[in-house]
């Protein structure tokens with residue numbers, strides 16, 4: 072028993088961010104917001120899976136991984152992150168690598184504790200490749216999506232920087248920064264909005280297992296504990312889904328929400344894990360993610376978002392009603408979709424999802 076308590080204490084102490092890591096995280100966000108406004112065509116590349124990647128994705132991964140490794144120098148460091156340096160090591164990647172290196176140094180210079188020396192391009196490549204761990208069910212692994220919702224980032228819309236910690240395959244800590252998300256509600260099921268926060272954008276959600284979810288404003292001026300919507304009547308529940316039609320079936324979610332549940336409000340379509348953040352504070356009550364058959368979800372796309380919602384009282388499952396399993400490496404290994412809501416709505420939502428999928432498979 073005593074051993075268990077000691078283990079828990081040790082774990083929770085080293086789980087927490089030091090102030091300087093959190094401050095650096097906020098600086099990364101500020102830089103990314105500036106980069107978003109001045110992005111050049113040549114700063115955007117297509118990866119082999121045809122998804123876009125930018126100097127900001129690479130730069131964010133290099134900085135977060137560099138800072139985390141420095142902060143956690145006394146313990147084994149394992150990071151599972153989206154990007155790798157393969158394309159940057161090629162002849163064609165040299166120009167973009169030069170710009171990433173400048174971006175990383177410009178950002179770190181603001182944070183005095185990290186200005187040991189100017190980082191070389193090789194240091195930046197090494198920092199990006201620190202994210203090559205495979206994760207799994209034993210030990211501790213940090214999980215990072217340096218820019219989640221790159222398509223939203225390129226459009227000037229929503230995106231997030233998502234960092235989580237896995238301990239023995241379970242998410243125990245999550246931080247979700249949403250630089251373009253208004254502090255006031257973006258939905259109809261709101262419970263937290265206030266006059267003073269009406270115009271401001273930039274939210275940072277943080278959740279630690281057993282301690283709830285908090286929303287900070289990016290300028291540090293406010294901090295509140297958040298909770299998911301307590302709506303019980305599905306007709307009053309507004310729902311979130313991907314902006315990109317290629318990422319989820321808008322038709323299927325419309326059949327579930329409108330036809331089966333009688334939801335009246337139109338869907339709120341935004342990019343990235345900002346959907347989890349918005350849901351955690353009750354902006355809407357349901358998030359439906361029903362990707363094309365065959366798409367394999369990655370852990371960095373859901374680890375931080377899922378703990379932000381569950382610690383705020385919500386439930387995150389696959390369409391069979393099982394909790395997401397983060398212990399199997401970089402993939403979630405569910406190609407059947409993800410549903411998120413509060414405890415009261417989950418049974419009727421699950422039933423509606425199952426019926427709609429069944430009807431799609433075998434139309435009457």
Ligand SMILES: Nc1ncnc2c1ncn2[C@@H]1O[C@H](COP(=O)(O)O)[C@@H](O)[C@H]1OP(=O)(O)O
Pocket residue numbers: 122123153216218219220221222223313314315317318319341342343344362363366372
């Ligand atoms: N074909 C796809 N189907 C579902 N999700 C995808 C697909 N391609 C990329 N993604 C990832 O889905 C997430 C964004 O989805 P959405 O904004 O629709 O919630 C991102 O993590 C994005 O990766 P990325 O991190 O590279 O942007």
Ligand SMILES: [Mg+2]
Pocket residue numbers: 122123124153221
């Ligand atoms: Mg990507």
Ligand SMILES: [Mg+2]
Pocket residue numbers: 216218219220371372
């Ligand atoms: Mg992502």
Ligand SMILES: [Mg+2]
Pocket residue numbers: 128153216217218219220221
């Ligand atoms: Mg990404």
